[in-house]
Amino acid sequence: MNLGLLLLNGEMKDLVATARRAEAAGFSGVYVAEVYRSAWALLTAIAAATERISLGPYVINAYARSPLLAGISAIDFNEFANGRLVLGVGGGNREVNEVWQGIPHARVLTKLREYVQILQRMARCPAGEALHFEGKIHRMQWTPVVQPLATPFTVFLAAVFPDMLRVAATVADGIAGGATLSPDYLKNVMQPRAAAHAAAARANSGSASSGRPASRSAAPRLCAAAAACGWPRPTAASQARTHAASSVAAPSASPPARSSPA
Numbered sequence: 001m002n003l004g005l006l007l008l009n010g011e012m013k014d015l016v017a018t019a020r021r022a023e024a025a026g027f028s029g030v031y032v033a034e035v036y037r038s039a040w041a042l043l044t045a046i047a048a049a050t051e052r053i054s055l056g057p058y059v060i061n062a063y064a065r066s067p068l069l070a071g072i073s074a075i076d077f078n079e080f081a082n083g084r085l086v087l088g089v090g091g092g093n094r095e096v097n098e099v100w101q102g103i104p105h106a107r108v109l110t111k112l113r114e115y116v117q118i119l120q121r122m123a124r125c126p127a128g129e130a131l132h133f134e135g136k137i138h139r140m141q142w143t144p145v146v147q148p149l150a151t152p153f154t155v156f157l158a159a160v161f162p163d164m165l166r167v168a169a170t171v172a173d174g175i176a177g178g179a180t181l182s183p184d185y186l187k188n189v190m191q192p193r194a195a196a197h198a199a200a201a202r203a204n205s206g207s208a209s210s211g212r213p214a215s216r217s218a219a220p221r222l223c224a225a226a227a228a229c230g231w232p233r234p235t236a237a238s239q240a241r242t243h244a245a246s247s248v249a250a251p252s253a254s255p256p257a258r259s260s261p262a
Contacts, residue, residue: 002028002029003026003027003028004027004028004029004030004031004053004054005018005019005022005027005029005030005031006030006031006032006033006058007019007030007031007032007033007042008033008035008036009033009035009036009037012037012041012042012045015032015042015046016042016045016046016049019046019049019050019053020046020049020050022053023050023051023052023053027053028053028054029053029054029055029056029086030046030050030053030054030055031055031056031057031058031086031088032046032056032057032058033057033058033059034057034058034059034060034061039057039060040057040073040077043055043056043057043077043081044077044080047077047080047081047084048080052084053084054084054085054086055081055084055085055086056085056086056087056088056156057087057088058088058176059088059089059090059156059158059176060087060088060089060090061090061091061092061096061097062089062090062091062092062111062112062115063091063092063097063101063103063105063111064092064097064101064103067114067115067118067119067122067138067140068122068140068142070089070115070119071118071119071122071123072122072146074087074119074122074123074153075122075123075144075146075148075153076146078123078148078149078152078153079146079148079149083149083151083153085153085154086153086154086156086174087119087153087154087155087156088156088157088158088176089112089115089116089119089155089156089157089158089172090112090157090158090176091105091108091111091112091158091164092105093105107136107137108164109163109164109167110135110136110137111137111138112157112164112167113167113170113171114133114135114136114137114138115138116155116157116167116171116172117133117135117171118133118135118138118140119155120152120155120171120173121133122142122144122148123148123152123153123155124148124152125144125148126144126147126148127144127145127146127147127148128143128144128145129143129144130142130143131143131144154173154174155172155173155174156168156172156173156174156175156176157171157172157174157175157176158176158177158178159175159176159177160177160178160180160181162193165190165193165194165197166193166197168194169193169194169195169197169198169201170197170198170200170201171201175190175194177190
């Protein structure tokens, strides 16, 4: 098992120092939740202070950035970090999108499918070669000037509910699970469903059309768990429980209505 660290909040210098210690301790990756801080600013500071660990946002909100802006930012950061980017993407929720930003939280499944496909193509598009995309929500006619790295960044799509899991397993390079998912659910429910969706997609059209390598049988997974470091131990445990409970109790944690368009 590869063990990563998800940073939520704190002073930037302290978070960078924590990431440096995580690398020295043998962690495989450090990820930043883009809730309280801009993910790219903190990740760039961490990239400058580390050498080996994978880095990425967990996750950026597809409603807050156009695919073009997200893709250009990812290409630039992946270059700066020497190919260590694992790009986590999600759709946010009604609280974040409609209350915080005043953006309609609509057609989530279609939007995220197209968003991931565009990012995958941008990660692999050579400088000077035109990229054309015509979707139901997103359209792009773009010719990059910057040459992306030979090893493109991977795109992980946040998926908790069954419909988004189907999208993630079909088009994304990996699946980002939520902190409220138990190990038993991940092993006995999420993993078999994702494998079945990926197999069905390959049988229908092949994964090459999605931008994901055709040789991959199923998308790998990133999963988060609530943890707190501190002393005494009961205090740290209480902090972890509080964070986990707040994730479950949030009004936006419920799935979208089935009657709403995808």
